[in-house]
Amino acid sequence: MPAVPSVSPHLPISSAGMRVPYNDLHAQYLTLRPAIDAAIAQTLRDSAFIRGPAVEAFERAFAAAIGTKHCVSTANGTDALYIAFRALGLRPGDEVITSAHSWIASSETITQAGGQVIFADTDPTTFTIDPADIARKITPRTRGLVPVHLYGQPAAMDAIMALAKKHHLWVVEDCAQAHLARYRGQAVGTFGNAATFSFYPGKNLGAMGDAGALVTNDDTLENFAAMFARHGGRNKGTHEIEGINSRLDGIQAAILNVKLPHLAAWTRARQSLARDYDARLTGIGDLTLPAVADGTEHVYHIYAVRTRHRDALRAHLAARGIQSQINYPIALPFLPAYRRLGHTPADFPVAHAHQSQTLSLPLYPEITPAQIDYLVAEVKAFFAVTRP
């Protein structure tokens, strides 16, 4: 059988014959192919397409992996946020504070659940929400906080939980990028009233389609979320409330059950690759490497560097077959979707500066040492030309 190419075919091939895709989901599939194929075949044999035994097994295993009492699986990570806000009883006019620097799922779901999105700026070194700016944004209408453990780095949970306690606010942690990250020894996802995860294929734990989950230690929240995600009733025909349809399908759960036992090793591989980048990319031009806050364990969903030459560096790498990404090119308050809020760069100076300077380099457990060597050499070559 011919070998299946493991990188996307549209990348240019460098003179060295090397290509570095931003991520390589096919390479990860190949490491687990027999088990994943068998899990899918079993689901087909059982016709367990929506929920079913694989879904229930995954919910138990994921709650255990995070260390929460409950896990409610959902169709994706965005729904998990929406469901959490509905479960917490968000009402029209309620204000919810989240990060100016995130994926739009963190904020659009606040609006969809009836709340008012209030953005807070980010920390200049960690990219996570700045507790001092949260404190400035709290009003008598504030109901909750949504810290995002962005790029895999835990937000400053001590300060955030202290603010929540002082002002009687709930906290939903957006852990979509931070599976198994820890803050002062405690797993993210266990600090707030609830936390949400995404298993989008490119996430640190990825399905082969959309998938997500909400975790909580709160029995009442769990019960509401489990009902709400299934048309308002845990069992067909017993609809206690009106809900939505946000169920995890059996094939995705079967795949996640194969992958979950590997998550800890994949996380260590990401951390070790990041240490390698840290050591080899330090002191080059104006390149700023990801800072890790004291007492936090970053899981490097994204390895984001900063440079004033971001766009030129990205083009240099792309021309040599190295893909990079910008997460995110426009900070949330400045997106057309939030024009109604009338924000200007001066409102979020840190998030605004970062949107033109951050670049995400390829980092995933399957990347090869040769690919890393090539990438490091090309970053150095770019900065070897005088770039102050």
Ligand SMILES: *Cc1c(COP(=O)(O)O)cnc(C)c1O
């Ligand atoms: C991926 C992501 C989500 C949403 O997850 P989906 O599964 O794609 O719906 C939410 N928040 C953040 C920060 C994300 O990165």
